[in-house]
Amino acid sequence: MPAEGVKLTPNDKILTSDEIIHLARLFVNEGVTKIRLTGGEPTVRRDLVSIIGNLKQIKGLEAVAMTTNGLTLTRQLVALQRAGLDILNISLDTLKPDRYEFITRRKGWERAMMGIDLALQLGYNPVKINCVIMKGFNDDEVLDFVRFTKDKNVDVRFIEYMPFTGNKWEFNKMVSYKDMVTTIKKEFPNFNSLENGPNDTSKAWKVPDYQGQIGFITSMSEHFCGSCNRLRVTADGNLKVCLFGNTEISLRDALRSGCSEDDLVALINAAVKRKRKQHAVHFHQHSTRNLKIPYTFPTTKIPFLFTPRTTQASVRTYSTNEPPEKLSHINPEGKAIMVDVTSKPDTIRTASARGIVRINYTTAELIKQATVKKGDVLSVAQLAGIMGAKKTSELIPLCHNIPLTKVDVDVKLDYEKKQIEIKATARSTGKTGVEMEALTAVSVAALTVYDMCKAVTRDIVISEISLMSKSGGKSDNFQKRPIVLRETGEPLDDTEIRVGLI
Numbered sequence: 001m002p003a004e005g006v007k008l009t010p011n012d013k014i015l016t017s018d019e020i021i022h023l024a025r026l027f028v029n030e031g032v033t034k035i036r037l038t039g040g041e042p043t044v045r046r047d048l049v050s051i052i053g054n055l056k057q058i059k060g061l062e063a064v065a066m067t068t069n070g071l072t073l074t075r076q077l078v079a080l081q082r083a084g085l086d087i088l089n090i091s092l093d094t095l096k097p098d099r100y101e102f103i104t105r106r107k108g109w110e111r112a113m114m115g116i117d118l119a120l121q122l123g124y125n126p127v128k129i130n131c132v133i134m135k136g137f138n139d140d141e142v143l144d145f146v147r148f149t150k151d152k153n154v155d156v157r158f159i160e161y162m163p164f165t166g167n168k169w170e171f172n173k174m175v176s177y178k179d180m181v182t183t184i185k186k187e188f189p190n191f192n193s194l195e196n197g198p199n200d201t202s203k204a205w206k207v208p209d210y211q212g213q214i215g216f217i218t219s220m221s222e223h224f225c226g227s228c229n230r231l232r233v234t235a236d237g238n239l240k241v242c243l244f245g246n247t248e249i250s251l252r253d254a255l256r257s258g259c260s261e262d263d264l265v266a267l268i269n270a271a272v273k274r275k276r277k278q279h280a281v282h283f284h285q286h287s288t289r290n291l292k293i294p295y296t297f298p299t300t301k302i303p304f305l306f307t308p309r310t311t312q313a314s315v316r317t318y319s320t321n322e323p324p325e326k327l328s329h330i331n332p333e334g335k336a337i338m339v340d341v342t343s344k345p346d347t348i349r350t351a352s353a354r355g356i357v358r359i360n361y362t363t364a365e366l367i368k369q370a371t372v373k374k375g376d377v378l379s380v381a382q383l384a385g386i387m388g389a390k391k392t393s394e395l396i397p398l399c400h401n402i403p404l405t406k407v408d409v410d411v412k413l414d415y416e417k418k419q420i421e422i423k424a425t426a427r428s429t430g431k432t433g434v435e436m437e438a439l440t441a442v443s444v445a446a447l448t449v450y451d452m453c454k455a456v457t458r459d460i461v462i463s464e465i466s467l468m469s470k471s472g473g474k475s476d477n478f479q480k481r482p483i484v485l486r487e488t489g490e491p492l493d494d495t496e497i498r499v500g501l502i
Contacts, residue, residue, distance in 0.1 A: 388444025
């Protein structure tokens, strides 16, 4: 606990009980089988028992866990267990009462220990104890914690000291997993490793004949990102795909802005697909520049992305039938109108578009390292493009309101060329084409890149937004011909547009 305490988030910024259950049900529908309530401190919520009870009603959810400081367990644990709490972790960084008071800025070591004993009596098997080890602070207690497992069915999990905003992390304070094992084996030579599950974040060890065991969470010395299947939703509703990541996307704002469940799933999928193969903190940096910088999905900047979805019943058609050599959206009097597509047959319509956003070296480096202050540029741009495509008729007055069946947006950084390439494909079964939807997707994604990067530089160029292909309908299919550089005098191919070089 910082000496100055922590600033509490206003209640109206925190997810309500209903919002927690809504998001939980959505995640479980997508395959999540375990939910952990953590903090902050979850036991400060008055509706905690209700939340656990409602979570247990979600079909497909196999386990509800909680991580707590344990101070109120003697009052609350029986009710929490009856509500359905399956797994319990207690944070405890010291077995010394005076040191506990220094760490937490409060008395309560005895209550925390009583909470552990009560959990064991109630049958939690095992009770997991989370302990962050810091050199020169509590590393002298490693062996005490090992001895603590002798007669208690506890799983003491030593966590390597990790850098987070405000904890004044220093490399020389970290005690590595291997150093701890070496220390333990000096007193317990038969200390041995156990088999771990495929997605376990803790490496399990045990002293033979001891009732409990030891685990090591090696986030710094031996990262387990490749097998990590954890996601975190903060108390105020931000989704983090990595505890170390600086990218947060506000599910709360999306939910409160009327975002549909399909769009929430798209938002989550876009974030998860950008999960890095390993976290951004490296030993050689010895710095904290890649730490948490909250990002809220910009509903205030692009509110049309979160307006309620328009139903197919509201599709409108207006009348004109002009020859192809004239503008289709102009009537004989020269006034703008929509094209009447009532008599056209329904066919599968597909269109693809692309665009380029050129950036400078600094911006490319920040995007590559996922350290742009506003968050994950590529993920947010991808999602903005998808949602922009759905809102094309609201942005461009004479476009038909088309029920899209598919929108794909691909946003990739070409680090060598210092540019971001955006590709979009839209598909619909209907009476008119989806070129505008594909082009809108690219345009909105490109503008989102600009918005997220403009604090770094305004030397950003959006260019080459163009239709690449279209198919469906009675008009000819379109495929953009490539522009190929040729030497002067080289013959032209009918399928290419070539630019002569002097």
